[in-house]
Amino acid sequence: xxxxxxxxxxxxxxxxxxxxxxxxxxxxxxxxxxxxxxxxxxxxxxxxxxxxxxxxxxxxxxxxxxxxxxxxxxxxxxxxxxxxxxxxxxxxxxxxxxxxxxxxxxxxxxxxxxxxxxxxxxxxxxxxxxxxxxxxxxxxxxxxxxxxxxxxxxxxxxxxxxxxxxxxxxxxxxx
Amino acid sequence: xxxxxxxxxxxxxxxxxxxxxxxxxxxxxxxxxxxxxxxxxxxxxxxxxxxxxxxxxxxxxxxxxxxxxxxxxxxxxxxxxxxxxxxxxxxxxxxxxxxxxxxxxxxxxxxxxxxxxxxxxxxxxxxxxxxxxxxxxxxxxxxxxxxxxxxxxxxxxxxxxxxxxxxxxxxxxxx
DNA sequence: AGGTTCATGTAAGCGGTTACATGATTTT
DNA sequence: AAAATCATGTAACCGCTTACATGAACCT
Numbered sequence: 025x026x027x028x029x030x031x032x033x034x035x036x037x038x039x040x041x042x043x044x045x046x047x048x049x050x051x052x053x054x055x056x057x058x059x060x061x062x063x064x065x066x067x068x069x070x071x072x073x074x075x076x077x078x079x080x081x082x083x084x085x086x087x088x089x090x091x092x093x094x095x096x097x098x099x100x101x102x103x104x105x106x107x108x109x110x111x112x113x114x115x116x117x118x119x120x121x122x123x124x125x126x127x128x129x130x131x132x133x134x135x136x137x138x139x140x141x142x143x144x145x146x147x148x149x150x151x152x153x154x155x156x157x158x159x160x161x162x163x164x165x166x167x168x169x170x171x172x173x174x175x176x177x178x179x180x181x182x183x184x185x186x187x188x189x190x191x192x193x194x195x196x197x198x199x
Numbered sequence: 200x201x202x203x204x205x206x207x208x209x210x211x212x213x214x215x216x217x218x219x220x221x222x223x224x225x226x227x228x229x230x231x232x233x234x235x236x237x238x239x240x241x242x243x244x245x246x247x248x249x250x251x252x253x254x255x256x257x258x259x260x261x262x263x264x265x266x267x268x269x270x271x272x273x274x275x276x277x278x279x280x281x282x283x284x285x286x287x288x289x290x291x292x293x294x295x296x297x298x299x300x301x302x303x304x305x306x307x308x309x310x311x312x313x314x315x316x317x318x319x320x321x322x323x324x325x326x327x328x329x330x331x332x333x334x335x336x337x338x339x340x341x342x343x344x345x346x347x348x349x350x351x352x353x354x355x356x357x358x359x360x361x362x363x364x365x366x367x368x369x370x371x372x373x374x
Numbered sequence: 375a376g377g378t379t380c381a382t383g384t385a386a387g388c389g390g391t392t393a394c395a396t397g398a399t400t401t402t
Numbered sequence: 403a404a405a406a407t408c409a410t411g412t413a414a415c416c417g418c419t420t421a422c423a424t425g426a427a428c429c430t
Contacts (some may be wrong), residue, residue: 025297026417033301036221041380053300056293063418065383086427088381107304111294111313113320114358118231119286121350122200125228129282129342133230135343138286145288163260168302170309175296182353190346201389218409238390243419261399263409 025106027063028071034104035073035077042068042091051156052169055149055176068093076102136194143187150180200281202238203246204342207278208372210252210270217266226331227344230324230351251277311369318362325355 034040034048042064049059068091071077076099082090095103120142127135157173209215209223217239224234243266246252251274257265270278295317302310332348 025294028417030297033297033304036301036304039382042383043379053264053297056291056300057297058290060418060419061381061383062385066418084381087379088424088426090381104304107298107301107378111298111317114291114293114295116231116289116291116351116354118350119200120203120289121231121347122208122228123282123286125231125344125347126211126282128341129208129211129279142286166303168299171361171365172224172296172300175293175358176291178357179291179354180360182357183350186346186350186353203389216409217411218407235391236410237392237412241390244411259409262407263396263398265409 025109027059027067027110029103029106030057030059031064031067031071032095032099032106035093036100036103038053039080039092039094041093052160053172055153055179056172071099075099132194132197136191137199139187139191139194143184143191144186146180146187150177150184153177153180200284200286202234202242204278204281206239206242206246206253206269207232207274207281210268211278214255214267214269216268226349227335230328230354231347246274250274257333300303307369307372311366311373314362314366314369318359318366321355321359321362325352325359328352328355 030049030053031045034045040048042061045064045068046059046061049057066076068079072093075096077095080092080094081145082092084090090183109153120138123138124135130138153173153176157170157177161170205224205228206220209220215223217236220239220243221234221236224232243252243254247254247268249270252268252270253267255267257267259265283326295313298305298313299310305313328348331346332352335347
């Protein structure tokens, strides 16, 4: 499933603007899918041209106008069909692990700094994940959606464990 | 770091053919980076044109000829410079989780089947990871490289836990 | 004064995938 | 007899990223 299908999936529940779609993905899907405006707006345009969504412009006084997109029957059919496809294998893309793999070409201190930064990033990710989970749980969320959070939290918690263990080893080596 | 840098990184240790590079990535880096021949061969060509590697053709009788690539000083400089860049944030791309997130549009049985397939895939990945770890450990591996395996194993083990828990829940719901 | 939020879009191009094309040797 | 391994490459194209362009209102 690509950007197009995810956008359609979100529109199944509720009509949204490009900006809101971005927001949604950032807050709820960012631990397994990501997006950018440069992908969302052109995709919505293409979707409209193919009659999978319709656009309605909402005039606003104190804010820029909004373009609200609604899914059509054709769009629903397309989304549902894409859900029937076998999912492609998951993949972890880690630039940090590439750096670490080639760690012999970096000095011990650089490796330590690298790992500390990674720890910081993972912690931030974890806390935003926990924050969003609490927040969205109140406003309603399916069992399945809850599970995707658990999955993300498990992943980052596991990463953190390994990283902290590694940082400790590296620290001993420094002194 | 992109494909180019990973290829250069592998050539730091030992001259290799495109086929061997592919093999290496498949067996040792596949849990955080992936590749294809369609990326490797054109990249090697570009690398040669820019004098970051040199090519030597080895004639073989019973097998197709091999093109062995060696890194140049310029190539080494380029690789080492790329290692200095801050790593980009890690990202998990999970088509399975996208499907699951939109689980309300699938029936319970489809979700169950989906999850069982995912479990199977993760188990396969885990066993190949364990197999490769044992295998490569014997032939020599840095501490850092070992850690990337631990990271991968932790990740897949955690995923498996969540998935099996979910499968159990789904199974109860079916009957 | 400066940063964040809301809001939309374009254009160039990157980095990679997928499919195709070929074919002998070796293992199951 | 079929599948895997060894071995190299091209061409079309996809899907997305990055950078740019604009701008008011609101928060600190």
